[in-house]
Amino acid sequence: MQxxxxxxDERVADLIRRGLEEEGFQVELAPDGLTGHRMAHAxxxxxxxxxxILPRLNGLDLCQQIRxxxxxxxxxxxxxxxxxxxKVEGFDAGADDYLVKPFDFRELFVRIRSLLKRHAKRPQEALLTLADLQLDQRTRTVWRAGQEIELTPKEFNLLEYMLLNQGRVLPRTEIADRVWDMPFDTGTNFIDVYINYLRKKIDRDxxxxxIHTKSGIGFILKEG
Structure with missing residues (x-):
């Protein structure tokens, strides 16, 4: 795995590099955003x-360009x-996961393992539908009533998970675990924020x- x-921060980068190499990963380092951009495309x-917070090109812009x-x-x-x-900015830029420093390497490794497993199992070339809503997993495009709808990467992942589980109430804890790969923090409302983003894009017009709310429980994607 590359x-x-x-x-x-050389100390942080070296700590992660040594830890991942001990787990069998091959690791390369970039000290700034522009170098990272060049390496990611090479x-x-x-x-x-x-x-x-990176010199020359910040991580949010770098993430958007790579995406x-x-x-x-x-x-x-x-x-x-x-x-x-x-966190919302990071996910909107295209991040799949978000971990705050300082961190425990054991948590970092578990998140990495889960993230790689989730991507490896992602189905390909499948068309998910509900009413006049269509989501193409291969091209990562979404249509409603024949109109293409622009979604951020995390909005797409959230809608994809809801379509895969349409007709079933999804608790916030499950959404946090399966879409964000993190425990649900009752002190934040980022899941509700993203549900609201989706409602504006695929439901409002x-x-x-x-998209329906089950008070005190979570959300369900169903027709009517």
């Missing part, structure tokens, strides 16, 4: 780990920025409404 770590990696050419590569943000708004 991993690229884009991190300007070869294929199985995983990218990005800091956000344009490599929509499927797993990307983890590893940063000291830990507010709900910070269309009928029937497909």
């Amino acid at each position: 991993v690229l770590i884009v991190e300007d 070869k294929t990696y199985d995983l990218l780990i990005l800091d956000i 344009k050419s490599q929509p499927e590569v797993p990307i983890m943000m590893l940063t000291a920025l830990g507010t709900t708004d910070d 269309f009928t029937p409404k497909l």
